[in-house]
Amino acid sequence: MDWDWNFVREIMPTLIQGVKITILATALGSILAAIVGLGIALARRSENRLVARSVGWFAEFIRGTPLLVQLYFIFYVLPDIGILLPPLVAGVIGLGLHYGTYTAEVYRAGIDNVPRGQWEAAKACNLNGRHTWTHIILPQAIPPMIPALANYFIAMFKETPLLSAITVLELMNQAKSVANTYYRYIEPMTLVGAFFLVISLCSVVLLRWLEHRYGRIER
Amino acid sequence: MTQWSGYLGLILQGALVTIELTLMGSVLALIMAFLAGMGRVSRFFIVRAIATVYIEFFRGTSIFVQLFWAYFVLPFAGLSLTPLQAGVLALGLNVGAYAAEVVRGAILSVGREQYEACTALNLGRWQGMRHVILPQALLVMLPTFGNNAIELLKATSVVSLISLADLTFQAQVVRSQTGSTLMPFLSVLIIYFALALIISWGVRTLERRMARGLDGVRV
Numbered sequence: 275m276d277w278d279w280n281f282v283r284e285i286m287p288t289l290i291q292g293v294k295i296t297i298l299a300t301a302l303g304s305i306l307a308a309i310v311g312l313g314i315a316l317a318r319r320s321e322n323r324l325v326a327r328s329v330g331w332f333a334e335f336i337r338g339t340p341l342l343v344q345l346y347f348i349f350y351v352l353p354d355i356g357i358l359l360p361p362l363v364a365g366v367i368g369l370g371l372h373y374g375t376y377t378a379e380v381y382r383a384g385i386d387n388v389p390r391g392q393w394e395a396a397k398a399c400n401l402n403g404r405h406t407w408t409h410i411i412l413p414q415a416i417p418p419m420i421p422a423l424a425n426y427f428i429a430m431f432k433e434t435p436l437l438s439a440i441t442v443l444e445l446m447n448q449a450k451s452v453a454n455t456y457y458r459y460i461e462p463m464t465l466v467g468a469f470f471l472v473i474s475l476c477s478v479v480l481l482r483w484l485e486h487r488y489g490r491i492e493r
Numbered sequence: 494m495t496q497w498s499g500y501l502g503l504i505l506q507g508a509l510v511t512i513e514l515t516l517m518g519s520v521l522a523l524i525m526a527f528l529a530g531m532g533r534v535s536r537f538f539i540v541r542a543i544a545t546v547y548i549e550f551f552r553g554t555s556i557f558v559q560l561f562w563a564y565f566v567l568p569f570a571g572l573s574l575t576p577l578q579a580g581v582l583a584l585g586l587n588v589g590a591y592a593a594e595v596v597r598g599a600i601l602s603v604g605r606e607q608y609e610a611c612t613a614l615n616l617g618r619w620q621g622m623r624h625v626i627l628p629q630a631l632l633v634m635l636p637t638f639g640n641n642a643i644e645l646l647k648a649t650s651v652v653s654l655i656s657l658a659d660l661t662f663q664a665q666v667v668r669s670q671t672g673s674t675l676m677p678f679l680s681v682l683i684i685y686f687a688l689a690l691i692i693s694w695g696v697r698t699l700e701r702r703m704a705r706g707l708d709g710v711r712v
Contacts, residue, residue: 338643338689339682340650343661347682350674432555439654446558459565467554467562474553 282461285452289465292448296434299365299444303434304427306370311377315385316407318378333375341372342436349440365437373430377423384419385411420488421481428477432470445469497676500667504677507663508684514580514649514659515688519642521585522592526638529589530596531622544593551590556648559583564655580652588645595637599630632703639696643689650685660684 317329336344345368352359359367388411396406435446449462525547532544551559560583567574574582603626611621653662660681667677 335682335686338647339685340647340661342650342653343664343678343682343685346661346664347678350668351678354674432553433557435555435557436651446561450561453565460569463558463562463566467558470555470558471550471553475549 292445295444300431302366303369307373310374314378315381337375361442365442380419380422384415417488421484507660510659515646517581518584522589525589526592529593533597548590556587576655576657592641599633635700
């Protein structure tokens with residue numbers, strides 16, 4: 275077990291290429307998860323029982339099954355029915371869908387926390403359904419849920435190495451390929467671990483700040 | 494048709510490996526959770542520090558990175574693990590870190606008066622923990638432990654990437670042998686979901702049994 279700094283310097287550019295893709299996938303996945311989560315949360319509150327039930331079951335199913343298998347499903351099954359996706363797009367869809375079912379619960383809690391009086395006031399002001407949501411409910415519901423959402427986005431960031439299984443060239447995949455080329459696993463694997471550890475430790479500080487800034491509900 | 498039954502047998506073999514991994518990983522995770530969770534509320538600074546470092550380290554990087562590190566880097570340090578050993582180790586230590594925070598939270602959630610009652614009854618720290626605090630805290634931990642067990646079940650899918658023949662691995666085998674994609678992946682997803690349902694049902698039953706006789710005691 276010997277650590278070679280020269281080797282580290284040599285592989286750094288390749289790993290940084292991977293970091294870029296990792297960050298890109300996390301950013302796109304987070305955006306998608308935020309949208310999908312809101313969609314699921316709204317659908318589960320729908321007047322139409324059938325829609326609410328089936329979306330609820332679908333979300334439950336996705337939350338109960340591994341992300342890796344879902345990625346395989348998107349990557350291998352969809353092309354058979356004529357939808358050919360680049361690996362990165364398939365990965366982002368997988369991440370977004372999987373974490374969307376988690377963020378849906380955050381939205382649900384946030385929306386339930388808006389006091390009943392606000393709904394009644396919106397009705398009293400003669401706002402229609404869409405305006406009630408966009409002007410009254412969501413602006414009050416979203417700020418308190420920002421820390422919880424950020425928590426899931428950080429969790430998603432840590433799961434991005436799974437995308438290497440569907441050939442996305444993110445950090446883990448780059449590390450694996452340099453490790454296989456030079457047959458040196460210590461440096462690349464440890465660097466990947468250290469990178470994720472440093473980012474997650476920093477994100478703990480960010481989360482504290484978000485909780486301080488948005489976490490309190492003003493009543 | 495005989496062909497399909499053969500492939501189904503392959504997938505069921507994978508299901509057995511997944512169940513085995515989940516059980517062994519859960520046992521290790523439970524042990525680590527109690528060690529680290531009680532370590533975090535210890536009187537001694539050094540014990541608290543070790544527990545905190547363990548928890549932050551394993552929560553800071555994903556299971557995937559830890560698994561690869563255990564499987565590819567540890568052999569260079571003279572510690573060769575079989576895929577199964579590496580899988581159980583990574584799963585147990587990773588989920589144990591999450592569950593340790595659950596143990597800590599549950600212990601802290603037991604009211605002050607219970608600790609004071611322990612002192613009044615002249616129980617030692619360990620006796621109080623064993624006979625008064627933990628029996629009450631256990632009930633608080635149980636639902637979250639159920640969620641952790643499902644997370645562990647889902648995380649077992651990544652061991653397929655270090656060539657352990659679990660459900661996900663067998664689905665890939667069937668895909669590469671038959672070229673069919675929908676059948677293997679959909680059936681594997683359904684099996685994972687069924688296992689997750691069994692876990693949540695089991696935890697709910699256990700919770701009901703443990704709560705028996707506590708009616709009126711707990712608020």
